[in-house]
Amino acid sequence: MFITIVAGARPNFMKIAPIIKAIQASKERGKEISYRLVHTGQHYDKKMSGDFFEQLGIPEPHANLGAGGGSQAEQTAAIMTSFEKDLLAHRPDVVLVVGDVTSTMACTITAKKLNVDVVHVEAGIRSGDMTMPEEINRIVTDSICDHFFTTSEAANGHLRKAGVEDGRIHFVGNTMIDTLYQNLDRLQQPEIWQQKKLSDKGYFLITLHRPNNVDDVANLKKLLDTILSLTGGLPVIFPIHPRTKKILDSVGYANDNLVQVDPMGYLEFIYLVQHAKAVITDSGGITEETTVLGVPCLTLRNSTERPETVSIGTNELVGTDPENLRPYLHKLQGGTWKAAGIPDRWDGKTSERIVARLLDIYGRKKSASPETVLVA
Missing domain, CATH: 3.40.50.2000 (Glycogen Phosphorylase B;)
Known part of the structure; x- marks a missing residue:
């Protein structure tokens, strides 16, 4: 064949x-x-x-x-x-x-x-x-x-x-989970870990790429401002696409708790996912990895093609209004995030x-x- x-x-x-x-x-x-x-x-x-x-x-x-x-x-x-x-x-x-x-x-x-x-x-x-x-x-x-x-x-x-x-x-x-399991013992600590003195469960990780979140600078600013106001002063690591970084730089956006880093290889990125307090994302695939790793995940979308990450896993569908993050982050900070499992197969x-x-x-x-x- x-x-x-x-x-x-x-x-x-x-x-x-x-x-x-x-x-x-x-x-x-x-x-x-x-x-x-x-x-x-x-x-x-x-x-x-x-x-x-x-x-x-x-x-x-x-x-x-x-x-x-x-x-x-x-x-x-x-x-x-x-x-x-x-x-x-x-x-x-x-x-x-x-x-x-x-x-x-x-x-x-x-x-x-x-x-x-x-x-x-x-x-x-x-x-x-x-x-x-x-x-x-x-x-x-x-x-x-x-x-x-x-x-x-x-x-x-x-x-x-x-x-x-x-x-x-x-x-x-x-198969994404096959790759995850095959590389768990090969994960690499990224340089930002030592540079910012990060610690296990001592930071948030965000990923944003959908046009409605990143292309409009006013919306992107509001989204980041809300996240940063609700994450308890912990560092927020943002692997940022060069195009999105250019948008933020054009308005001089800066916050001491927001750590912008270049896109990472798989082994470095999954290391950050594994040790994050939570992941805030508009992606679908990352919700699968957080589910298997047992990391709370908050998805900034109104729908998901991976409902099992919500019904079984660690993911919550927050919606596109960043203010909706508030009750979920309160649960997280209070140590009452939902119990979760791993989907069949x-x-x-x-x-x-x-x-x-x-x-x-x-x-x-x-x-x-x-x-x-x-x-x-």
């Missing part, structure tokens, strides 16, 4: 790393399986791409499509054009896409137009918010792919409601289940591509 694995943006890298390891382990056990890794280049700077490949042990991609930059439409077109050429030159038995970034959708459409099967890892998740580009990517990808590897029963339910039969839904768990063995299932589905097929002889 010959698989083309697609990765395009930072969240993808954490999801493909354990799958590649599981493929390599399966190959060492004598299974006929190989892969071709295609990096679309959607995230193309060092911190968004290179560091993650190095830290997570992801091999050098077989191809980099260099499709970064431009509007979403331009990026989609560039990915599709380049990926079509790659598929024609190296036709696989199946294309594996992960997550919900532009690359996921663009490569799915391209493969299906060439009559190549597509499997979607992290299929079926939904936020119900059509203003999110990711939601459109999820819906389009799941509407045409062939097999669905899911993280939760909620995702299974969304797919069944859309008419997908059970035989194509494979509840395997969460978030056990570090998801990638093994994915590869075993792929071999069941596609293992008997013989690819016409000479790339099947690659030792991946």
Whole structure:
């Protein structure tokens, strides 16, 4: 079996790393399986791409499509054009896409137009918010792919409601958690730890990237002011995208308790997550890691595509008004944060289940591509 694995943006890298390891382990056990890794280049700077490949042990991609930059439409077109050429030159038995970034959708459409099967890892998740580009990517990808590897029963339910039969839904768990477990003993203390004399549970960590939170300087200022007024004078660590930093610098925003740092590699960032008093975020993926690590998480959104992090895990859906943080932070400061658990099959063995299932589905097929002889 010959698989083309697609990765395009930072969240993808954490999801493909354990799958590649599981493929390599399966190959060492004598299974006929190989892969071709295609990096679309959607995230193309060092911190968004290179560091993650190095830290997570992801091999050098077989191809980099260099499709970064431009509007979403331009990026989609560039990915599709380049990926079509790659598929024609190296036709696989199946294309594996992960997550919900532009690359996921663009490569799915391209493969299906060439009559190549597509499997979607992290299929079926939904936020119900059509203003999110990711939601459109999820819906389009799941509407045409062939097999669905899911993280939760909620995702299974969304797919069944859309008419997908059970035989194509494979509840395997969460590859992000595989990566987390595989790297817990490798986490690296970032330089900021010693520089600011940080201590375990002695700081807050925030991540903000959604346009409605960071693009409007007045809204961003209000958000940060509110957070800083409610966090008890503890340091608030903010790994900040250069574009967001430029917005804050343009108005001279500063606060002694706000510590702005450059984007970090995976091992340094998860170290900060693990030791934080709490994480305040508008991300989805981080809520999965905080749930497994048992770290309180406050999500500044009105909806989430990962409801199990709220119903089972440590996450709370706060809403977009930063004032809504107040009662949650009072609970946190009072030591009454909710008890939490870990969702089913978030056990570090998801990638093994994915590869075993792929071999069941596609293992008997013989690819016409000479790339099947690659030792991946």
